[in-house]
Each structure stands twice: as C-alpha cells, then as structure tokens.
Amino acid sequence: MRKNKVITAEEAIALIRNDDVVTTTGFVQSCIPEALHAALERRFVETGAPRGLTLIMTAGAGDSKGLGTGRLHHDGLLSRVIAANFGRMPKVAQAAQENKILGYNLPQGVISQLYRACAAGQPGLFSKVGLKTYVDPRHGGGRVNDVTREDIVKLVEVAGEEWLFYTATKIDVAFIRGTSADPSGNLCMAKEALTLDNLAQAMAARNNGGIVIAQVERIVEQGSIKPKDVRVPGMLVDCVVVAEPEQHRMNYGIMHDAALAGEIRVPVGAMARMPLDARKIIARRAAFELPPNGVVNLGVGAPEGISSIAAEEKVTPYITLTTEAGAVGGVLASGSSFGAATNADCIIDQNQMFDFYDGGGLDMTCLGMAECDGQGNVNTSRFGGRLNGCGGFINISQNARKVIFAGTFTAGGLVTKVEDGKLRILQEGRSRKFVAEVEQNTFSGPFAQERNQPVLYVTERCVFHLTQRGLELIEVAPGIDIGRDILAHMAFTPIIENPITMDLRIFRDEPMELLADLLNLNLCERVSYDAGRNLLFVNLEGWQVRSKGDIEALRQVLETACLKAGQRVNSVVNHDGFRITENLYDDYAEMIEYMMRHHYVTSTRYATSAFLRLKMQEALRKRGLAPHIFERKEDAHAFLDAAERRETTIASAA
Structure with missing residues (x-):
C-alpha cells in the first residue's frame, strides 16, 4: 500500500539515534536543507540528543556565520566530521582544532564518489587524487588534529603505480533536498540550482538500512511528477519535510532565480561589467589562457571573475565553463550563488562531474591560492590559524591539463589603482602569500613537474610559471618595480630571466578584443x-x-x-x-x-x-x-x- 511520507521536521529528526552517521547535501550557500539542520540543532539544545554523531559532507554548506552545518557546533552533538570544507562551519572547525572532535579533511570529489561506493556496498575507493599532498598517508592522511588516529586513507600499489585507497564510512541518515515531492516521496528538483549528490546519498543510506529525510518546498499530487523529472525515487525516501520558504531559499543571498534554476534564459549582454580593479586585472590576465573549444573549471574568489570577462569579451560561446557542483556551460555565478550558472547547458550530479574531472576532461582550471612557495606548492586548506579545507581543489588541480592559480599578490588591506594604463600599489597587504614554505601542501609543484603539468601563478602585479627549477617571474605589470613591489614582499627569490610586460590591454578600461587572440x-x-x-x-x-x-x-x-x-x-x-x-x-x-x-x-x-x-x-x-x-x-x-x-x-x- 502507498504510504504518505510527509511528516514534520521534528518527527523526522526524532528518528536519528546517538552515534549515527549523518550526511547532508548543499554546496557553499546553495541547495541546503536548512529546515532539517535547524530542527536537529533545536532537538539537541532542548533534549541533549542525539549525541556523538558523525557528519559527512562534501563542500561547505553554510553561510560561515552559523547557518547550515554551522548549526551543529554544540558540544556533544558531533563526535567526528569527514568533510572537504570546514570554512563554512567555523565553530565546528574550531572544535576540531581544539581536539574536541575527530576530523578528516578529504578531497570533495573523493567524498562525493564515496557515496556511490557506499551505495554499492563497496569497501572504499581507489584514486590517485591526493597523492603528494597532506591527504597522502605519508603526509598526514587528511587527519586534522592529534586525537584523530584512525587511518581512513591508505597508500597502495597497483600494477606498479601508487594509488590511495579511501575507506568508505557507512551512512545511517541522509539529509537531501528537492523542490516538489508527492506523498510517496518521489522528488523533483525543478527550482533547484544544482542536483549535487542527492541520489547517491539516498542510495547510500537506504542500502545501509538507514533513513533518508528529504526537504522540499511543496507537496504535489501523487503521480504528477513525470518519470524523467523524478531525480530521487520514492523507494529511497523515508520522510518528506515541507520547509517554510525562508528555510528553502535557493541560497542564502537569493530566494529564487529562474535563470539559475534553468527555467528561463536571460540576455548575457545585460550583465554588469566588472570595475577595473585588482580582481579584474587578475581575471583578465587569466582569461588569456582560456583554451578555445576547451572545458574549463573556475574556483571561488578571484577566478570567478573570468566568467564575467569571458562574457564581456564575447568569448563564452567558444569555451565551456563548468563547476565541480555540476553546472555545465553558461555564465558561472559568483557570490552566494557560486557553483550555479546562468543559461547553463545542463546540470549533472556532482559525483559525475568529478568522474569527468578525475579522468582528465578539464582542459584548464583557474583556482585561488592562499600561500605559494618557491617550489610551486600551493596551500588553500589550512593557513593563518584557520582550518578551511580543500574542497574540490585537489581533484581539480591534480587532473586539469593546465592549472592557473590566481589571486592578489598580498592579502589583508591591499589597495591598488590603475592610472594611465599603469598599476599603482597605494597600500600593501598585511600578509604575504609567497612564503618560504607553505603551512599545508594542497598542491604539489614538484608532483606537477613530474607529470609535465603546465602551471601559472597570476597576480595583479606579475605572473610566474612553474619550471623544474621552481617559480620563474615571466611578466610584470606596467608601473610595477620588481625590487620594490615584488621581491620585497616575497620570502624567496624567484628565477628572473628577462620578464616581459603584461599585456597593456589588461590595464585599459575598454574591451581587450580577446576573442581575436584566442581564435x-x-x-x-x-x-x-x-x-x-x-x-x-x-x-x-x-x-x-x-x-x-x-x-x-x-x-x-x-x-x-x-x-x-x-x-x-x-x-x-x-x-x-x-x-x-x-x-x-x-x-x-x-x-x-x-x-x-x-x-x-x-x-x-x-x-x-x-x-x-x-x-x-x-x-x-x-x-x-x-x-x-x-x-x-x-x-x-x-x-x-x-x-x-x-x-x-x-x-x-x-
């Protein structure tokens, strides 16, 4: 007999037991089942249960101020976290750094693919992702503190090659999210920006004898969702919770955007141009590396601007921009909508996107950088006393055919100005990014050289590229003095052999005619x-x-x-x-x-x-x-x- 699976959030959360392994969906600020997180927090604060949960998640799912998984910081609620990103739940990250909970920081794509391994009853996942980084057991195995002792990443040899084996953790509870559900629990995602790993997470919990709780914005008549529109079938869903509109926003910054949901297409020409500042200079220079007819991934921060530059320079039709969250084509969104895309060609599941990335499908990626040393190693995961996490960085940077790291030369208070086609540094940043040795190795420069992977480092004032001898300074912005503005703010001396001036068009507030160059x-x-x-x-x-x-x-x-x-x-x-x-x-x-x-x-x-x-x-x-x-x-x-x-x-x- 058909069962009406629609219940309240409180009734659904009451099914979670002490010591359960809980996984949740969400990417940065999008597609987060906020009503479920809020109900779990409320139950724990009021009753002290459930206790000792293990949280498994891929990307950060919160606003960094307490929403999303940030609600789960209360002492005793969590005992262990396996996540790609800790930065969006800073109090949970602090608990890990203070040895109050066990913690692992693993690559986002690995966790995403482990959901499928769990669903299939497999013991884990073989991958080369993470070799020679802090995830490698020889360099810490992804453990984030001293009390975390168990090895869930192992170094193995297969056919004479090094691989990492990631152990799968069985899942008891899955929080997923859709737009509509019928009483039997069939879910569609018509108004969602992304589909993420909802299906794989539901299968992983269901096949382990666990429960699947789905948050939706509405209930529709039984059988009214077309079969091909059902993204998670009701046979996998135990409970359906209808959320209040405020707790079912598309993301924390937007209630709903039909273009991000793929319901409409909007004119690209109407999008606002970026002001000519340091961020645009970096994005413009990185855009010169775009491969015509290639597939590109853009990271958060400075790299996001490349999407706007591509649209401004009318390059978008000649490249395919993607995000690890599953967006293919269109103009990639930024800010609270990061991970989604306006006028996307399609949206695929996150684990499938990482299959594509890991298999070498990316022609180029542009990613941010917090620290970089003379060997070309890059840190984005742990710096300045903060446990941020790697996100999808390791999957993407290790497998793209070409890697561009992009960011300002210094951080914290940097002020620049473009005058008469030249760059001026009005106030230097307080923190150096080019350091003697990175605090944590999220990207291995020597490993990239072993594999002949081209790597560039683009800043507002200069460009480096990676050679067998280390970083070489190859371009300098007009108006910048190498000694005063570059070497004085580095903890190492790069190779310097006749660097050229960065393309002057980058520093003029007019179209660069980039398309002619790329084609x-x-x-x-x-x-x-x-x-x-x-x-x-x-x-x-x-x-x-x-x-x-x-x-x-x-x-x-x-x-x-x-x-x-x-x-x-x-x-x-x-x-x-x-x-x-x-x-x-x-x-x-x-x-x-x-x-x-x-x-x-x-x-x-x-x-x-x-x-x-x-x-x-x-x-x-x-x-x-x-x-x-x-x-x-x-x-x-x-x-x-x-x-x-x-x-x-x-x-x-x-």
Whole structure:
C-alpha cells in the first residue's frame, strides 16, 4: 500500500539515534536543507540528543556565520566530521582544532564518489587524487588534529603505480533536498540550482538500512511528477519535510532565480561589467589562457571573475565553463550563488562531474591560492590559524591539463589603482602569500613537474610559471618595480630571466578584443615577407601556444605565406616572450620539421629566455633538426647572412 511520507521536521529528526552517521547535501550557500539542520540543532539544545554523531559532507554548506552545518557546533552533538570544507562551519572547525572532535579533511570529489561506493556496498575507493599532498598517508592522511588516529586513507600499489585507497564510512541518515515531492516521496528538483549528490546519498543510506529525510518546498499530487523529472525515487525516501520558504531559499543571498534554476534564459549582454580593479586585472590576465573549444573549471574568489570577462569579451560561446557542483556551460555565478550558472547547458550530479574531472576532461582550471612557495606548492586548506579545507581543489588541480592559480599578490588591506594604463600599489597587504614554505601542501609543484603539468601563478602585479627549477617571474605589470613591489614582499627569490610586460590591454578600461587572440584571427599579421632577401620574418613575441590547434593555425599561416612567395624561403622567428604549454614542445618541433621539409631553405630563431632555448633545442634535436636558436636577434640574422653567403659561394663555384 502507498504510504504518505510527509511528516514534520521534528518527527523526522526524532528518528536519528546517538552515534549515527549523518550526511547532508548543499554546496557553499546553495541547495541546503536548512529546515532539517535547524530542527536537529533545536532537538539537541532542548533534549541533549542525539549525541556523538558523525557528519559527512562534501563542500561547505553554510553561510560561515552559523547557518547550515554551522548549526551543529554544540558540544556533544558531533563526535567526528569527514568533510572537504570546514570554512563554512567555523565553530565546528574550531572544535576540531581544539581536539574536541575527530576530523578528516578529504578531497570533495573523493567524498562525493564515496557515496556511490557506499551505495554499492563497496569497501572504499581507489584514486590517485591526493597523492603528494597532506591527504597522502605519508603526509598526514587528511587527519586534522592529534586525537584523530584512525587511518581512513591508505597508500597502495597497483600494477606498479601508487594509488590511495579511501575507506568508505557507512551512512545511517541522509539529509537531501528537492523542490516538489508527492506523498510517496518521489522528488523533483525543478527550482533547484544544482542536483549535487542527492541520489547517491539516498542510495547510500537506504542500502545501509538507514533513513533518508528529504526537504522540499511543496507537496504535489501523487503521480504528477513525470518519470524523467523524478531525480530521487520514492523507494529511497523515508520522510518528506515541507520547509517554510525562508528555510528553502535557493541560497542564502537569493530566494529564487529562474535563470539559475534553468527555467528561463536571460540576455548575457545585460550583465554588469566588472570595475577595473585588482580582481579584474587578475581575471583578465587569466582569461588569456582560456583554451578555445576547451572545458574549463573556475574556483571561488578571484577566478570567478573570468566568467564575467569571458562574457564581456564575447568569448563564452567558444569555451565551456563548468563547476565541480555540476553546472555545465553558461555564465558561472559568483557570490552566494557560486557553483550555479546562468543559461547553463545542463546540470549533472556532482559525483559525475568529478568522474569527468578525475579522468582528465578539464582542459584548464583557474583556482585561488592562499600561500605559494618557491617550489610551486600551493596551500588553500589550512593557513593563518584557520582550518578551511580543500574542497574540490585537489581533484581539480591534480587532473586539469593546465592549472592557473590566481589571486592578489598580498592579502589583508591591499589597495591598488590603475592610472594611465599603469598599476599603482597605494597600500600593501598585511600578509604575504609567497612564503618560504607553505603551512599545508594542497598542491604539489614538484608532483606537477613530474607529470609535465603546465602551471601559472597570476597576480595583479606579475605572473610566474612553474619550471623544474621552481617559480620563474615571466611578466610584470606596467608601473610595477620588481625590487620594490615584488621581491620585497616575497620570502624567496624567484628565477628572473628577462620578464616581459603584461599585456597593456589588461590595464585599459575598454574591451581587450580577446576573442581575436584566442581564435588566432590576427596571427597572419605576425608574418611578413621580404622578397628582395627571400626572407620570411615571423614575429611571435608575446604569443602563446595553448593547444595543438594553435600550432596548426600557425602552420597554416606560414604555409600560406610561403606558397604566396612561390619558392622556398629563409625564415627568422622572434620567440621573445613566446610561451608554449609544456607538453606541446614536440608538436611544435613537428610543425617546424614540416616547414623545413616543404617550404624552408633554412630557419633560425631567437629568444632571450634560456629555459625556452633549452626546451626548443631538446625538441628539435629529437627530430634530427639543427636548433639554430640564439639569444639575440643580431646573432640570428648573422647566422642567416652567413648561410646566404655560403649558398652564393656554392652557386658561383658551380
């Protein structure tokens, strides 16, 4: 017989026992079952029960001021927390830091995928996510304090490779959330911004003999939800609680936004432009790294601004922006709506998004940074006396094909101003971000180098990139003095070899015409031919190779110029300020080999960067090509002149 599962929040919470393992949904400030959290807090304050709960959650689910999981801070309510984020429940984080509760800080994607393992009755999850970070058992195993002793992360070897095995924790109670439910508990999420892990969490609790409590905003007639709109079937749901509107907000900042829910689409052109401040400078510079036709993830903070820049520069149709919460496409939201997207193409479950990320689907990510050291290690999880947590940072940063870390150069009171296309530091931040050694290793620079992962560090005043020797300063903002404004505020000295000026367009309050750069529409303007000398000059100063598509675009431009010349040509290539993604040197050398075989008599190039010269020499020699790469333009032209004289002498002798 059908059962009416609609009960009050108090009746549902009364089913929770001492020592139960409770999981809850929510992402940052969105999709939080606030009525259930409030009812659990109320029961404990009034009765002292239930006690000793274990809380399992992925992303932070609160406003950092006491709402969401922040309600669960009362002494005795929790005995253990397994979470990706502690920053949105600061009193719970404080209890962990004071050794009052046990605590683990694990990667968000791992916890998300562990729900499925629990649902399937599996003992845990094998993953490479977390290797060489603080989650690795060799560096702490994700334990957040001294009283936490049990190892739930183990280092194992499979087929000669290192893996981490994460132990699954069986779930007794799942708090989930939907928009509508029928009396049998079938749930739809029509007005929700995200679907998150509701289905997997419900299965995990149900298959462990636990209970599933669903918060909704309304009850609809039995059978009125279309089968394909049911995101969690009633067979998994034990209780349905109808929340008051204030406790069923889309997020803490917005009651409801139809565009974020995918109910309507809004004109992108109507969105407000960012003011030209430090945050916009950082977002603009990072946007130059966007891969056309690529898939991109953006983190919270400064990286969020890239979405606005992409819309402002009309780049959005040529990239797919995503969030780990499950939003695909559109313009990513910020602030209290972070994780959702306006005009999204689709919303998928969070665990499925992490499957995609972990498998290498991301072409690029841009993430924030709290601390960075000379080896390129980055800390976002524990700093300044705060236990913040890693969130999805480790999954994303370890598996993206290219990583951009973005943030202000210093923190706490930094004041900047852009005047006449130059950046001025009016007041320096109180805290250094570039430190001698990071407090906790959330991202391993040496591990990234082992895997040839390209990594950039973008600030408002300069840009670094990661090399085998550590961080190298490669770009400096106009108006910035390296000694006064950069080195004086770092605890280590980076490699410095002829850094170039950051693109001047970034510091002008007008469109940058970024789309033309990303699609290489102006690439032909970098190539000129001198018929009198039969010389093809290729000016690649400041140009960037982000993908194989960029190399193919250059080959087409060069081949067109050579065919127009009507004969084999000599070429000189300016590589000053030229940058190429680490794993594309061989593809670039292959393009040069093609041009030598079909169109060039000889070719020479120059670059002031010793590192670039070394890498190009290695790549060219592997293909049996003479490098002919010099430090100065004059040396490159002198080599070409000597080659021409030799040809003339040979021709005369013949």
